[in-house]
Amino acid sequence: MHKPYDTIIIGAGIAGSTAAFMLQRAGEHVVLVDRSSVPASGGSGAAGAFVSPKIGKGGPLQQLTNEAFAFAHTFYREHSPEHFTASGVVRIPKHPDDAEHFSLYEPHNYPMYERWHSEDLALRGIEDTWGGFYFPEAGDCDAPAVCRTLASGIDFVQLDVRRLSRAGEVWRVEGANRTLEAARVVLATGYQNELIDMRYMGIRGLWGSRGDYRTSTTLPVSLHKSLSVSSTRQGRVKIGATHVKHTDPCLVCDGQPLAGLFAGASELVDTSDFVLQETFCGMRSTSRDHVPVIGEVIDVPRMLQEHPAIVRGATAPLQHISDLFVLNGLGGRGFVFAPLMAQWLTERIITGRPIPESVHSDRLFYKWARTHLTK
Numbered sequence: 001m002h003k004p005y006d007t008i009i010i011g012a013g014i015a016g017s018t019a020a021f022m023l024q025r026a027g028e029h030v031v032l033v034d035r036s037s038v039p040a041s042g043g044s045g046a047a048g049a050f051v052s053p054k055i056g057k058g059g060p061l062q063q064l065t066n067e068a069f070a071f072a073h074t075f076y077r078e079h080s081p082e083h084f085t086a087s088g089v090v091r092i093p094k095h096p097d098d099a100e101h102f103s104l105y106e107p108h109n110y111p112m113y114e115r116w117h118s119e120d121l122a123l124r125g126i127e128d129t130w131g132g133f134y135f136p137e138a139g140d141c142d143a144p145a146v147c148r149t150l151a152s153g154i155d156f157v158q159l160d161v162r163r164l165s166r167a168g169e170v171w172r173v174e175g176a177n178r179t180l181e182a183a184r185v186v187l188a189t190g191y192q193n194e195l196i197d198m199r200y201m202g203i204r205g206l207w208g209s210r211g212d213y214r215t216s217t218t219l220p221v222s223l224h225k226s227l228s229v230s231s232t233r234q235g236r237v238k239i240g241a242t243h244v245k246h247t248d249p250c251l252v253c254d255g256q257p258l259a260g261l262f263a264g265a266s267e268l269v270d271t272s273d274f275v276l277q278e279t280f281c282g283m284r285s286t287s288r289d290h291v292p293v294i295g296e297v298i299d300v301p302r303m304l305q306e307h308p309a310i311v312r313g314a315t316a317p318l319q320h321i322s323d324l325f326v327l328n329g330l331g332g333r334g335f336v337f338a339p340l341m342a343q344w345l346t347e348r349i350i351t352g353r354p355i356p357e358s359v360h361s362d363r364l365f366y367k368w369a370r371t372h373l374t375k
């Protein structure tokens with residue numbers, strides 16, 4: 001007899017694919033569900049998918065990002081080596097003020113880095129007066145290929161999920177003409193979150209685009225400024241950025257916003273023979289405080305019904321919806337965050353190990369209830 005699923009993961013972007021991979025590796029019987037017929041149709045497919053550390057003054061988000069970066073580049077090298085290119089990434093100041101801050105950032109840098117001057121950049125075909133920080137372990141993924149590799153060997157069902165319901169101990173995940181059942185559900189749906197009341201997480205979309213260009217120019221390293229340019233691979237370079245605040249629906253992917261990106265890239269590298277091959281666009285999803293959200297999902301209607309004084313500042317023990325988890329809010333660094341966040345979620349599900357408070361979605365509930373609900 002067919003063994004029932006332990007976990008249904010909704011959303012086959014990098015978040016869902018990584019979670020499915022880790023849960024299946026931990027012995028779970030997993031099914032990955034997406035409204036598209038293939039993984040990485042959402043923001044993940046549009047991403048330049050650079051995997052690099054964050055620079056800054058050592059704040060909590062930088063520390064988390066760099067912990068995630070250390071985990072991620074090892075993870076991709078081990079589990080999808082042919083789709084992760086560790087070309088190194090150089091981070092260049094965005095403007096003169098940013099350049100002045102670089103000396104303040106330097107003590108907080110991810111340990112493995114080099115300080116590059118404008119001559120070092122020029123040697124690699126990059127023109128910039130300020131120089132930058134070069135991170136040799138960084139690189140970029142072939143986003144769809146990584147998602148496909150992680151999802152291979154895992155049951156995949158194309159289903160536009162319309163409804164979640166629970167009967168006893170069983171979750172029912174319903175689409176137009178099929179229903180799946182499992183003990184638990186993980187929501188990895190990116191910027192679209194209509195299935196359950198998750199308003200407190202404040203997930204919203206930020207639109208971006210990417211162009212892939214054919215060129216005979218050899219760029220040996222990738223670079224980030226206010227946009228990202230990849231190293232040359234098989235005669236192709238990716239230029240991309242997320243730049244337009246927008247929620248739903250996704251904007252038309254007609255290549256228009258690429259003109260600005262291309263102009264920005266042309267100030268940094270020789271784009272004279274670049275020929276546009278393909279345009280991608282999509283939404284990345286960001287939480288209210290720009291930190292990933294993972295963990296149990298709070299039963300919002302129940303909390304507000306049983307404890308109406310919450311909106312006036314009262315507290316009560318948080319009540320979660322049984323066996324429902326979220327993995328979202330990966331922002332502009334989904335490929336950096338996904339492996340570590342999926343690992344923490346997997347440990348929570350398999351061993352009960354609590355998810356760190358800094359990324360647990362619970363952190364956002366009370367502030368949302370007090371500031372966003374009508375009193």
Ligand SMILES: Cc1cc2nc3c(=O)[nH]c(=O)nc-3n(C[C@H](O)[C@H](O)[C@H](O)COP(=O)(O)OP(=O)(O)OC[C@H]3O[C@@H](n4cnc5c(N)ncnc54)[C@H](O)[C@@H]3O)c2cc1C
Pocket residue numbers: 010011012013014015016033034035036039040041042043044045046047048049050051159160161162188189190191192195206207208209210228240241242281282283284285327328329330331332333334335336337
């Ligand atoms: C232009 C651009 C450039 C970027 N560059 C980088 C970068 O260089 N480095 C980096 O780390 N990150 C980058 N990002 C961010 C990164 O793409 C995101 O953080 C990441 O893709 C988020 O992954 P996800 O799995 O959470 O969401 P998504 O990839 O959006 O996946 C969500 C999936 O859920 C499915 N879904 C939603 N609702 C339902 C439903 N009801 N039923 C069934 N399926 C459903 C969707 O079809 C989709 O496939 C970039 C993003 C963009 C747009």
